[in-house]
Structures are given as C-alpha cells and as structure tokens.
Amino acid sequence: MFRKRSRRATLPAVAGGQxxxxxxxxxxxxxxxxxxxxxxxxxxxxxxxxxxxRGDATAELGEVRTLDARARELGAERDGIRAxxxxxxxxxxxxxxxxxxxxxxxxxxxxxxxxxxxxxxxAQADEINGAVRTLLLGIPNLPADDAPEGAGPADNPIVKxxxxxxxxxxxxxxxxxxxxxxxxxxxxxxxxxxxxxxGAMFTMFRRQxxxxxxxxxxxxxxxxxxxxxxxxxxxxxxxxxxxxTGHLPKFVxxxxxxxxxxxxxxPTAEVPLTSLARDEIxxxxxxxxxxxxxxxxxxxxxxxxxxxxxxxxxxxxFDKVELLAYAAPTQAAQIHAEILARAESLIADLxxxxxxxxxxxxxxxxxxxxxxxxxxxxPGVDQxxxxxxxxxxxxxxxxRANIRYRPAEGKxxxxxxxxxxxxxxxxxxWAAVVETxxxxxxxxxxxxxxxxxxxxxxxxx
RNA sequence: GGAGAGGUGCCGGAGUCCGGUCGAUCGGGCCUCCCUGCUAAGGAGGUGACGGGGAAACUCGUCCGUGGGUUCAAAUCCCACCCUCUCCGCCA
Numbered sequence: 001m002f003r004k005r006s007r008r009a010t011l012p013a014v015a016g017g018q019x020x021x022x023x024x025x026x027x028x029x030x031x032x033x034x035x036x037x038x039x040x041x042x043x044x045x046x047x048x049x050x051x052x053x054r055g056d057a058t059a060e061l062g063e064v065r066t067l068d069a070r071a072r073e074l075g076a077e078r079d080g081i082r083a084x085x086x087x088x089x090x091x092x093x094x095x096x097x098x099x100x101x102x103x104x105x106x107x108x109x110x111x112x113x114x115x116x117x118x119x120x121x122x123a124q125a126d127e128i129n130g131a132v133r134t135l136l137l138g139i140p141n142l143p144a145d146d147a148p149e150g151a152g153p154a155d156n157p158i159v160k161x162x163x164x165x166x167x168x169x170x171x172x173x174x175x176x177x178x179x180x181x182x183x184x185x186x187x188x189x190x191x192x193x194x195x196x197x198x199g200a201m202f203t204m205f206r207r208q209x210x211x212x213x214x215x216x217x218x219x220x221x222x223x224x225x226x227x228x229x230x231x232x233x234x235x236x237x238x239x240x241x242x243x244x245t246g247h248l249p250k251f252v253x254x255x256x257x258x259x260x261x262x263x264x265x266x267p268t269a270e271v272p273l274t275s276l277a278r279d280e281i282x283x284x285x286x287x288x289x290x291x292x293x294x295x296x297x298x299x300x301x302x303x304x305x306x307x308x309x310x311x312x313x314x315x316x317x318f319d320k321v322e323l324l325a326y327a328a329p330t331q332a333a334q335i336h337a338e339i340l341a342r343a344e345s346l347i348a349d350l351x352x353x354x355x356x357x358x359x360x361x362x363x364x365x366x367x368x369x370x371x372x373x374x375x376x377x378x379p380g381v382d383q384x385x386x387x388x389x390x391x392x393x394x395x396x397x398x399x400r401a402n403i404r405y406r407p408a409e410g411k412x413x414x415x416x417x418x419x420x421x422x423x424x425x426x427x428x429x430w431a432a433v434v435e436t437x438x439x440x441x442x443x444x445x446x447x448x449x450x451x452x453x454x455x456x457x458x459x460x461x
Numbered sequence: 462g463g464a465g466a467g468g469u470g471c472c473g474g475a476g477u478c479c480g481g482u483c484g485a486u487c488g489g490g491c492c493u494c495c496c497u498g499c500u501a502a503g504g505a506g507g508u509g510a511c512g513g514g515g516a517a518a519c520u521c522g523u524c525c526g527u528g529g530g531u532u533c534a535a536a537u538c539c540c541a542c543c544c545u546c547u548c549c550g551c552c553a
Contacts, residue, residue, distance in 0.1 A: 076513060079522040086522090089534035093481035104533090111533040281471095281510085404510095413510075
C-alpha cells in the first residue's frame, strides 16, 4: 500500500531535475515561497554569502533574481492594462445606462483590445512566477550567522559531553552487549517476526520491551506538560502539509506515499504540528505557542541500506515525542534553548551519557537555520546515536506554511518563527537504556523516570 | 458511496434568480474620540490580507471555498473539484 510516489502527485518539478518522481508541473497552491524574495532583491549578496556557507544553491539564487525582476516588469505591465480595462468596463456600464450605445460600443471595443494584450503579459508573468516559486522551494534555508563554519558532520563542534562518554574504561563487560542480543535474550524485542510482517527495518517490541517503549513516550509527555499543549494530530497528511515543513519537494524519496489517496505518512510530528496554524494569523499574545505530540514516524531511509541498520539503529517506523513552538522572532533564541534543555534533561535523567553538537552550516538540514543535535552513547554497540535534533527554522517554514502573527504594537502582520526538537525518539533511546542499564546478571534496571509506567517493575529480566 | 442544502470580511448574515452604481448592505465584535463621579447605556468616526510602485501621503492590481471558462465587465452565468451540514447506506 505504501508507495513512494504517485502518478498524480502535485509537486512542482525540482530544479536540477534530480528527483526521480513523475512530478506534475503545477505547484502546490497553498504553499508560498520560502526565503523572503524581498531579501533576495535588496540584500542579494548577504543571502548568497549565507547560502554559500552551506555549499549550496547559489546558481539557483541568481536565476531567481533574474526571473523575479522580469516577472515584476511583466506584472506591472499587466496591472496597468488591467486598470485601464477596469476603468473602461465601468464606462461601458455607465454609458449603457445613459443610453449612449455608440459610446459604449467604442469603449467596449477598446477594452476588448486591451484585454487581449493583457492576456499575453499575464500568461508570461504567471509562467515566470511559477518558475521562481519552484526554484525557491528547492533552495534551503539560510544558516544562522552563529551557526559554525564547516562542510559536513566532521566539522560539527561538540558543545558538551555529559557522563563518561565513549571512554572504554567507563564501561563494564556486561554493558558491552548490543541491544538486539539483550532484546532476544529477555524476549522483549522480536525483530525477526517484525521483518516477517513488514520487511527489513521494521521492529516489534514485546512484553516489557513494549511497555518500556510506551513508558518512554509517556514520561516525555508528562514532564513537558507544564508548558506544552498535548496534541494528537493526524499521521497521514496532504501534500501541502509536507511541503510546508520542507520535507517536499526535495525529499520525495524519503517519504511513504499512499498513492490511491495521495496522502503521505508523516516522517515526524513536526509535519502536522507545523501546519496546525497554516494560513492563520496568530495574535502576538498567543506566542510563544508550545505544542507537543506523540506520534509514529515513517521514514523510507532510502539510500541508507546496510548502513547502521542493525537492530534499532535505523528503522522505518518508530514512535517519537516532538516538541514544537511558534514564536515571535525575538522569542526564538530563548525557546530554542528551552527545547534543547528539556530534551537534554530527560536523557540525563534516564542515566544516559550524551553529547550536544552544534551543527555546522554545511551539515544543517534543509529547512533549519541552526540546529543542536543530542547524541546518546550506546555502550553495547559502541556508537553515538542521534536522538534529537533541536532546530530553529527562523521564518523558512512559516513562510512556506503562511503562518503570521499580528504584532501588538504597530500594524500589519509578521511571519512567525518555528522551532522544534524531539523530546524523545523511542528506538535509539530504548537501545541506549537497555545497553547502559544492563546488569551483570543480564537483567536491565529500569531508570527512575520510567518507574511510574512499568506497572511496578524495577527491572526487566 | 447515494440524495439534498450550503461555503461571502474577525463573527453573524444580505447580495447570486435579472452580470456593471459590490471589496461588498446591515448587525455584532474590536480600536479611537465624545458624553458620564466609576461602570453600564448612549453618540461620532474607524476597522482585512496579499503583491507592485512610492520617502511618505497615497496609488494600482488581486482576493466572495478552489481551479478553469464565458464576457468589455463575474460574488452573481457555465464546468470541474474540495469542504461543511442534513438524510440514507456502510461500518470500527
């Protein structure tokens, strides 16, 4: 049932043409361009320099500038003619009422001629504007000024390490067992049968393993309920909803698509939560608006076959609790820090060792301006596992999703900022918990924050 | 899935039959001012979004569910689609 593409997908063609989908020419209707076009007009060099820090897309940017200038010329031409047509049409009505049918006929003929010219300009302007929008949708966000310099994962500065980290001396032999072995041994993870049902990279938790997975989500929700509204959104969404966050059109191949109904399985709750306020104007007093959701997440993980795919390291479906906020630009930095602190504190309280990375410009996700990754160290597999990406998107997503707010002072509307991060992603945290807290006798001690949810159990054996 | 009704501004609700004087009557809300010892009531005015131009005042364009069409001119006529409500059917 899940297919990666639809024959009737309404995606704009992606610049560069590297997407393989049968992608229709029409662009999504409710989705607006991305980087502020006005910035491209007025501060072209700044925008170009920022994009260059990603090592990305500056050619498209130049094309956007050229096309946009042309589209504006054509649009001005079109509007001028349209104004004349409107004026003449009013005259026709007035003249008819006065009984001057000769005058009316003349005005009508003139207006008709103008209308023909207008159509030409309008068609050209539409075409060019469509091309601009398509290009824009493919251009990533500008990195924040304070995002570190760098080209890829190797350049991400480690902001801090909490706990012993990957120091070999810090870990005992009984903790050096991979979670898939622990899971099988205790009967709490049944990967073989999951594969039987759904294929590779699908998982199944059983007995206290399933309880543990649910407990993780429950704990994540409960500890953030002081400030975040709990939401249970749909997990299958329309194309526009996927485009709003930046997951489409660029990453078609990473998403599951229900072809028959042209719906997409969400890769993260960020997708529906970001569209919650789509096309709305919020009051400034509503900001920051904090939301959290526990949802399944679906990822095709195209192109990662064979890489880190053992056990729970990389799976097609997993549960996650996501924290998300809409904020006024001035609030964004503080909310970013808050979401990071909340995500960190749960990991810390689970007794896991972790580190925080400040993603460099070249490693930033498509939509993000600044991202901190939390990586947990899993001693059994001896790997750092990314368990949360806490990102500030500035106005990039909000522009796509057309989410604005009305400032309390002054008039007009402003585009909001969006931020989000995982409070908890189940499989990798599950793996790290089970490996970290494995006891010499092979049982797994339940860490404190989860005790309320394990039906009285303090250990899994 | 079938039948019927409907979708208009922040909200309610006219206008659609008979196209022009309709970006849109009226009421509510909200904002400013007046009146008032305070509050309520009352009076006057104002109140959208988006794009282009402009230093600004302002101005041009677009927006009546969405997309197309007819016309000199569309909220109004035509076509397709979406959504909501009511009834029927089907069900967890």
